[in-house]
Amino acid sequence: MGNKTFTMIKPDAVENGHIGAILNKIIASGFKIIAMKLTKLTKEKAEKFYQVHSERPFYGELVSFMSRGPIVVAILEKENAVEEFRKLIGSTNPAEAKEGTIRSLYATSMGENAVHGSDSDENAEIEGTFHFSDDEILS
Ligand code: GTP
Ligand code: MG
Numbered sequence: 489m490g491n492k493t494f495t496m497i498k499p500d501a502v503e504n505g506h507i508g509a510i511l512n513k514i515i516a517s518g519f520k521i522i523a524m525k526l527t528k529l530t531k532e533k534a535e536k537f538y539q540v541h542s543e544r545p546f547y548g549e550l551v552s553f554m555s556r557g558p559i560v561v562a563i564l565e566k567e568n569a570v571e572e573f574r575k576l577i578g579s580t581n582p583a584e585a586k587e588g589t590i591r592s593l594y595a596t597s598m599g600e601n602a603v604h605g606s607d608s609d610e611n612a613e614i615e616g617t618f619h620f621s622d623d624e625i626l627s
Pocket of ligand 1 (some may be wrong): 549570603
């Protein structure tokens with residue numbers, strides 16, 4: 489079990505002014521931020537990041553959503569980070585997300601669900617490396 493995960497505060501949450509509240513919740517839940525930046529995905533970068541979903545019916549919608557405005561990307565550290573962070577963000581569909589989770593508080597819909605969290609240690613590494621070079625990651 490690894491100690492790092494990767495997250496994005498998605499365009500909907502940035503547009504709705506939730507960057508600060510979401511970061512507060514992440515920090516209060518015991519995660520240490522070891523890399524972070526405000527950035528924007530081009531359509532091409534969003535297509536590449538979500539390549540695993542390219543056969544899913546919502547892929548086009550997902551790519552246009554994720555490239556429509558600024559996002560915050562970060563690498564987080566905590567024991568059992570991947571699982572702990574997915575607990576903190578809640579279910580993909582905010583209507584099903586447990587009370588108090590980030591998605592229950594800040595997400596708007598299944599597609600526009602405020603945050604991303606890696607689903608495995610392997611993907612956390614791949615996704616972190618997608619956004620950050622070695623010298624941008626502190627630890
Ligand atoms: P991430 O942490 O963002 O990866 O979410 P997840 O792991 O909970 O869900 P999954 O990897 O299955 O889907 C990736 C993203 O695609 C979701 O977070 C949503 O933004 C989007 N998505 C998933 N299902 C749907 C859907 O039915 N419709 C739309 N429009 N978007 C969806
Ligand atoms: Mg996922």
